[in-house]
Each structure stands twice: as C-alpha cells, then as structure tokens.
Amino acid sequence: MKKSPLPLQHIRGSETHVRGKEALVKLLRWHFGHSEFRGNQLEAIEAVLSGRDCFCLMPTGGGKSMCFQIPAVAKPGIVLVVCPLIALMENQVMALKEKGIAAEYLSSTQTSHAKNKIHEDIDSGKPSVRLLYVTPELISTPGFMLKLTKIYSRGLLNLIAIDEAHCISTWGHDFRPSYRKLSSLRSRLPDVPILALTATAVPKVQQDVIESLCLQNPLVLKSSFNRPNIYYEVRYKDLLDDAYADMSNLLKSIGDVCAIVYCLERTTCDDLSAHLSNSGISSAAYHAGLNSKMRTSVLDDWISSKIQVVVATVAFGMGIDRKDVRIVCHYNIPKSMEAFYQESGRAGRDQLPSRSMLYYGMDDRKKMEFILNNAEKKKFQSSSSEEGLSKKSLTDFIQMVEYCESSGCRRKKILKSFGEQVPTSLCRKSCDACKHPNLVAKYLEELTNTCAVQQKSRFSRILISSSSDIVDEKQFSEFWNRDEDARGSEDDISNSDDDTEVTESLVRSKLPSNSGLEEKIDFLQHAEERYYQNKVSDRQINKLDKKVISETLRESSKQRLLNALKQAQQRLGNLTIEVETSACFLESECYKKYGKSGKSFYYSQVASTVRWLSTTSSLDLTNRLGTISSFPSDDILSKAEPATRPLLVLDQGPTKITGEELYDSARSETSLCASPCTELPAIPSFSEFVSSSRKANDNRSKRDPEKLEKRMRYKKE
Ligand SMILES: Nc1ncnc2c1ncn2[C@@H]1O[C@H](COP(=O)(O)OP(=O)(O)OP(=O)(O)O)[C@@H](O)[C@H]1O
C-alpha cells in the first residue's frame, strides 16, 4: 500500500515542519542537550518524518527513544508511543516534561481526573500533547481505538512508535500476548508511519516483528549489538568455595555503586540479599512473591540510591531506567543469550565502563535443562504445534552454556548468537577470556576435572536428578516466557495495564504433608519473612505521604550526587572541586526547583543532574558550581547533615568505576570494612537464626580438607 504524504491540514499557527539534518540537530541540542545524533538515529528520524515505516534495531542504551521523541518536536500533531510498562512510561513522560516537552501517558494507574484532562486535550482538535504514551492493552480497547481513529481522521496522528517491539513475537524472549493486538493498527490507521524499536531481536524475530505489524517497505536499520563499555566475565561456582562470599567481595571491591543481581529463584533472591546485607552491602530482594507495595518501595529505594543492590528475578528489568548501573551479576545462568544480553545490557546505559559477571554452576545448568525439558514435554502435551518453540528454548540455552563452558572471546560469542561475525580484536581485551586467556583455560580444565570427580563419586549436589516434584515451579514462574500472561499468571509483575495484584503467597503455598524437615524449615522461614515484609511495608506505606521528600531521601540524593561528582572528578582529571559542598549545592538546586512538586519530580531532577555530571565538561561544571558563592547559608546547609543514616555506608573513598580498576578490582577480593556499628545487635529472627545455623554447618564443612584445598587453589590464581 502506498502511503499518502503525512497529514498536515491542522498545523497550528506558525508552527512548521522541521526537516533536514541541520535543523534536526538543532532540535536535538535545544531540547535534549546532545551535540550529535548517535548511530542510526538520524536515519530513523528522517525516515519516519518522510512517512516511511522503519524497523530500528539498536543496542540497549543506544538511544532508541530519541527516534520518536525528535519527530514529536519536529512537527505539530501527536506521536503515539506504545510501551510495555507503566513504570517505563511514567519515567519517560516525567523526563520529557522536565525538558518542557508536552508528553502524557494513559494508564489504569492514573486518577480519572488526570485521564479526563488528557482526553479533553486530545479531543480538542488542537491538542497540546506531542507524545502520548499508552500500553498495548489500551490500544486494544474499542473506546480508545475509536478515539485514535478520530485523531487520525483529523490528520493529527503523525507517528506510531512501538517500543520494545520484540514483545510482539512468540519467538522473542519477552513475548506479550497484548502486543499481538497491535497488528490491527496498520489496517485501522493506514497512512500513519510505524516505527518499531527493539534492542534484542535475532533475524527470525526481526522478520516476525515486521510481518506482525504489517510494516510496508520499512527502512530496516540495524546497529551492532556490541556493548563496548561492558566487560564480560564468568566465574565458576564449582571452583569457588563460597559463591555468596565471592559476590559480596566483588561488590564491595567495586565500591558503593549501583548493581543488579539476577537469580532464578525467589528464595535465592531473599537468601542472597540477606547475605549481602549482613556483609554490609545495602541490598534488597525483588520478585513476584512480594506484594506490589513492597516492590514499589524496593524500586524507589534503589532508584534513589538508598539501596545499592537489587537481588531480583527476571521480573525486575524491562523499563528500569537507571543509567548508572555499574555491574549486573547473574547468580544463575539465564535461559538464553537474548535474555542474558537484555539483562546484562542494563549495565552502563550511560556508556561508562561497566561490568557483566555470570556465576556459572553445573547444578544450575542441570536445573535449567530440567526446566526447559519439562517445558518441552508440557507444551508438547498441550499443543504439538508448540514443539518447535520448546526445542528452540533448548537450543538457545546451549548457546548460553557454550558462552560459559568454552574458551574464546565472550563478546564474540554474544555477537555471534545475534548473527554478527566479528574479529576477536573487536573485544580489546574487555572480557576475561581475552584479558586472561590462560587463567580461563585453567579454570575450564579444573571445572572438567571437578565435574568428573563429582560424577565418579556420585557426590552430586544436583537437585533435580529424578524427582520432578522437587522443583517448585512457582519459584521459577518469573522465568517462563510471557505467554503465561495469557493465563493471567499471578507472577506477572511487569506493571502493564493488565497487571493483577499478586495474591498472598502464603495462601498459595501448600506444604505437602510428606515434606521433609528442610522443606518445613524453608516454608516457615518464608512464611515469617513474608509476614514481616508485609507488616513493614504496610507500616511504611501507611505512614508515608507519597509526595513528601524526606530528609533521608535528600540525604541519599546528596550521596548519589557526591558519587557522581567523584566520578566526574576522576573522568575530568585533576579538577579541584569541593565535592561535599558541591553535592549539597546541587541537591539543594533540585530541592528548590521541585521540593514542592513532589518526590517524583525531585527524583527525576536528581537523576538528570547525575546524568549531566557523567558527561559534562570541566568548564560547564565549574561554571555551574561557580554559583556556590551565592549558596545560601540558611536552612539548606543546616539540613545537609542527616538526622539519621539508616543504612550502613561503606567507607571506601572514591568509587572505582573506570578502566582497568573496574575490571580487576574484584580479582584481588579485597574486603572493605563497613563502618563500625555502634548499636546493640538486634535479636535474630527465626530465619536469621536458621540461616546462621546453616552457615555454621557450612563453615564446619568448609574445614573439610578437600574443600580447603580447592579454596586455596582458587585463591592462588
Ligand atoms: N544522540 C545522543 N547523544 C548522547 N546521548 C544520547 C543520544 N541519544 C540518546 N542519548 C542518551 O542515551 C541514553 C539511553 O537512551 P534510551 O533510553 O533512549 O536508550 P534505548 O535505546 O531506548 O535503551 P533500552 O533498550 O535500554 O531501552 C539516554 O540517557 C539518552 O539521553
């Protein structure tokens, strides 16, 4: 179908249509403060402005949003953005409003007053909104579709951008049934260009996206999947004495930086997070077993830097827009390279040096194989047409195993799985296999030997040898493909419009009467944890006025700005600034601007200041801080000292985030001391008591000479 020129009949007043590279670059600088377009941004923007469909594949953090945000400011009318997550929409809309761009979102979470205002505007014939973010669920409602058709018939719908477009494909790793309904957009709104954006799509998914959305002669733009700022590394759990301790040493050695740790099971999240907290690292677990209040509170604390590490299942991710994640760890092997790429890609979205660390264990491998095999059987029983899909899951997983178990450049393996053939030199020694090839070869050899010994002596810790009942599928439900959504899975916490409150997990958990002591302890432990978590979160939420910017929040923002200033200082060389005073100054600027508007705006202002600090020049920085002389000495300074400091803060000097230091710091396994605790220790809860007894047992077994030797061997490397 040939497209007619873009509808222009209702252009407002003197506003004109911006075209041409120079004019578009001006818009980029004016609205977003970036000096040049990145990668294929300009091509995508020009294509959609000329009315052409476009499929745009750009790596995570590559700047896909700009491809529809610039068209929105380049001409009057509305750009409709389809987004899978409400959190993501909120984030982007807030950031755009901050820049003075008229953006809104429509979702079930808004008050009817807010929604009515937006509807009035878009019905007005002269809408002021430029970007309208919606969920795929809303698009599929007849009422909203009718509204869209009206806007379209008035010539006001300029572009439809489908973000995270891979969600439309059942072959993608994040399939969402609601995305399927987007295929009707082309027939309902035939002349509006469609822009499909994704960071993860293997060739088959790319084709599926293009066909499902009925893109016509689209401009297909593909950038390399390479993330040069991420250093990739694998550690072998079977060669480590204690993977938890290794991870906490690793996180401590990097400094007080923002991190995500992914686990397969919810219990591991709880357990590992407790371990990290006990080691002095501020962390929290996040998974579908927590109620939504608790999840929101964890997310808020992480975004505002109150906590450093989130230990999560895959439920935590898409749309989590924190640019300064310095490390993403996988405590268990992911199910596919696509999932791994997407998750590890949450590191370093600010393009600064970052790290991906995968802890690989043979037990994990067997467990995942079991899950995938089981899925294959189940799907085969329910529908033979699904068989190909399940086999694909196993093939995908093998790629992940090869990533861990074979020597050779990790980066090359990632890129190969997306169909990119690159020379090893591209890596520039930014993976462990290229940087320490002999060491990696040695580990692999030891791994082979260790596994052979384990098999021979039948001493296997493999959990899932024969009995399928041992695997509690609820624990893994966040791992399953999103087709679970169709059945209204309780575990879908992705915060889309069809989100349902997670039912009380205690009610769900039925402890089989024939359970062993271990399972009973686990059950009680979890019951207790959930009880306290719910209690604490209820108390917190009841007390908290959502809008109030507390002193603690201000303090954590100062801390965040202080870290960003220290990083800027490192990046810019020997720049002499008083970082503490400057952090107070910058925070007070944010507070002065948004203190009355509420927490969200304040957060966002702090976040954009941190972003600005990560790229600003010495001149701009000193110019901005030059105004410190006019810094008021009244309440702001006096408030700078926090009343309380609820979390343990590691005294580690400047955060190490650049170059070799970032990559090598963990190898030294230096453990940094947490500031001394002056309070009396709390009375241990039942779960703490159980885990400390378990730890004591573990420690006893560590004295086992064979294990000790293994530990010594690893430490010597
Ligand atoms: N031309 C540019 N120059 C400098 N920075 C840019 C440019 N375009 C975008 N950015 C910045 O890059 C960061 C990532 O952008 P964005 O969120 O659009 O990435 P993305 O491709 O959508 O990533 P993801 O796949 O993770 O959603 C943002 O901080 C954005 O401001």
Ligand SMILES: [Mg+2]
């Ligand atoms: Mg994006």
